Amino acid sequence: MSHSAARHTLAALGATLLTLTSAAVAAPVAAAATTPERVILVPTADPSTSQTITWRSDDSGSPVLEIAPAASPDQVTTVDGAKTDEVGGTFHAVTANGLTPDTDYRYRVGDGAVLSPWRTFTTASAGADPFTFLYFGDVQNGISTGGAAMARAALAAEPDAELAVHAGDLVNDADSESEWTEWFEAFGAEATGTMNHVTTAGNHEYALLSLSDYWRPQFPTPGNGASSWGRHLPDTSYHTDYQGVRFIVLNSNYRQAAPLGSRIWMDIQRDWLEDVLADNPHPWTVVTFHHPVFSNSPDRDNGVLRDAWLDTFEEYDVDLVLQGHDHSYGRGNVAANGTDDPRVQTGPVYTVAVTGTKMYDIAEDNWTDNGAEVRVQLSDTPTYQAVEVDGDFLRYTARTADGTVVDSFTIDKGDGKVVTDTF
Structure with missing residues (x-):
C-alpha cells in the first residue's frame, strides 16, 4: 500500500x-x-x-x-x-x-x-482536517538532474504530503516528448499516481501562441474556470477545494494567449477571481499563477498583472500567492501591510520559487518601486516548499535539496490574521 x-x-x-x-x-x-x-x-x-x-x-x-x-x-x-x-x-x-x-x-x-x-x-476529508501540500517553482531546465533531485528530496522529506502545486514552466519546450517524459520520471509514478497535482501553465507551456498539445490531455480542469473569451481560459483556470483550502489557478500568459487583448483577458479572470473569492466557504485561500506581480529579476515587470489582480488579492486578503518564472527565490508583501514588529506582517504573502537548474539575477526594485517589501530574496537557490495547514495555522517552509531551510513563516488566524517570520 x-x-x-x-x-x-x-x-x-x-x-x-x-x-x-x-x-x-x-x-x-x-x-x-x-x-x-x-x-x-x-x-x-x-x-x-x-x-x-x-x-x-x-x-x-x-x-x-x-x-x-x-x-x-x-x-x-x-x-x-x-x-x-x-x-x-x-x-x-x-x-x-x-x-x-x-x-x-x-x-x-x-x-x-x-x-x-x-x-x-x-479522498480529501469533508472538513478542514490538517494536511501538507508541496509547492514547486519552474522545473523547466535540467529536469532529469536538478528537478528530479529536488522532487525526490521533497517527497522523501514530506512523505505524507497530499497535494502538489506547480507554478508553471514544468518543461522548457512545450511540445517536447522527451521533456514531458523527464518530468513524469522526475516525480515518479508513485507520486503522480497517488497524490493530486494542481498545475498552472507557464510561458514555456506555450509554443508561439499555442498551448502545449500535452496540456489538456494531461491536466484537464474541473470546468469551473474563467469564461472562454480569448484563448485557453477554460483549459488553464480553475479552482479546487481541499480540506479547508480553496486553491485557485490563474493564467498569467497574456503575451502568449491574448497579445491583442491582454487587459480584457486579465480583467475577465479578475472578475471570475472575485466571484470565486467571495463565494469561498473555507478559511484559507491559495492562488497560483506563473508570472510574479512583483518581479524578482532586474528589468522585468508584469505591470498588466499587477494592475488587474493585485487590488483583488489585497481586498480579499488571499493567504498565499504562489508564483514562478523568475528563476530565483523571493518572498514579500505589500508594504502597507507591515507592522511595527519587523518579524510580523499582515495581508497576503507573495512568493517566487524555482525548482530546476536555470538561475537569474535578483533585485528588489520591482517590489519596492510598486509599494511592496522583500523579506527574503535569494539567487542561485533552487527550492521546494512544504506548507502545513492545521486549523488556525499555516506553516510554510522553503528548503534546498539537502534539507537546508532558507525561509519559513507562520500565518496565525486565531485572533485576527498575523504572519510571523520564523526563519
Whole structure:
C-alpha cells in the first residue's frame, strides 16, 4: 500500500457510485507503449467525493478504470474511460464520482487486458482536517538532474504530503516528448499516481501562441474556470477545494494567449477571481499563477498583472500567492501591510520559487518601486516548499535539496490574521 494509504484510518464503507466525465480534442502523433504510462491524479472541484485520472497508452483497446475501497478490495467497480487526445500515443481520462470522503481507494487503469499496477489514493476529508501540500517553482531546465533531485528530496522529506502545486514552466519546450517524459520520471509514478497535482501553465507551456498539445490531455480542469473569451481560459483556470483550502489557478500568459487583448483577458479572470473569492466557504485561500506581480529579476515587470489582480488579492486578503518564472527565490508583501514588529506582517504573502537548474539575477526594485517589501530574496537557490495547514495555522517552509531551510513563516488566524517570520 502506498504512503497515501497510511494517512488515514479506514472507515466503514458503503456502495460507491462512479460516473465518467471527460473532454476530447485531437492532434495525432506516433503511438506509445501498450502499458499505461503517465498515470496522474488531477483534482476535481471537490476531491473529497471525486477523482480525475489521466494516462497514456496505445489505441489497442477501450480504456477502463477499476476501483475499489482499499478496505474492501474485492468490491471492484469498472468504469469506462474516454480517449481524449493523440499526442505521442493515446491519452485517456476518467472521473470517479460518488466517492466517500477521507477514504483510501485502490485503482488501476488500462484497456481491460493490459492494466497499470494497483495504486492507492485517499479522498480529501469533508472538513478542514490538517494536511501538507508541496509547492514547486519552474522545473523547466535540467529536469532529469536538478528537478528530479529536488522532487525526490521533497517527497522523501514530506512523505505524507497530499497535494502538489506547480507554478508553471514544468518543461522548457512545450511540445517536447522527451521533456514531458523527464518530468513524469522526475516525480515518479508513485507520486503522480497517488497524490493530486494542481498545475498552472507557464510561458514555456506555450509554443508561439499555442498551448502545449500535452496540456489538456494531461491536466484537464474541473470546468469551473474563467469564461472562454480569448484563448485557453477554460483549459488553464480553475479552482479546487481541499480540506479547508480553496486553491485557485490563474493564467498569467497574456503575451502568449491574448497579445491583442491582454487587459480584457486579465480583467475577465479578475472578475471570475472575485466571484470565486467571495463565494469561498473555507478559511484559507491559495492562488497560483506563473508570472510574479512583483518581479524578482532586474528589468522585468508584469505591470498588466499587477494592475488587474493585485487590488483583488489585497481586498480579499488571499493567504498565499504562489508564483514562478523568475528563476530565483523571493518572498514579500505589500508594504502597507507591515507592522511595527519587523518579524510580523499582515495581508497576503507573495512568493517566487524555482525548482530546476536555470538561475537569474535578483533585485528588489520591482517590489519596492510598486509599494511592496522583500523579506527574503535569494539567487542561485533552487527550492521546494512544504506548507502545513492545521486549523488556525499555516506553516510554510522553503528548503534546498539537502534539507537546508532558507525561509519559513507562520500565518496565525486565531485572533485576527498575523504572519510571523520564523526563519
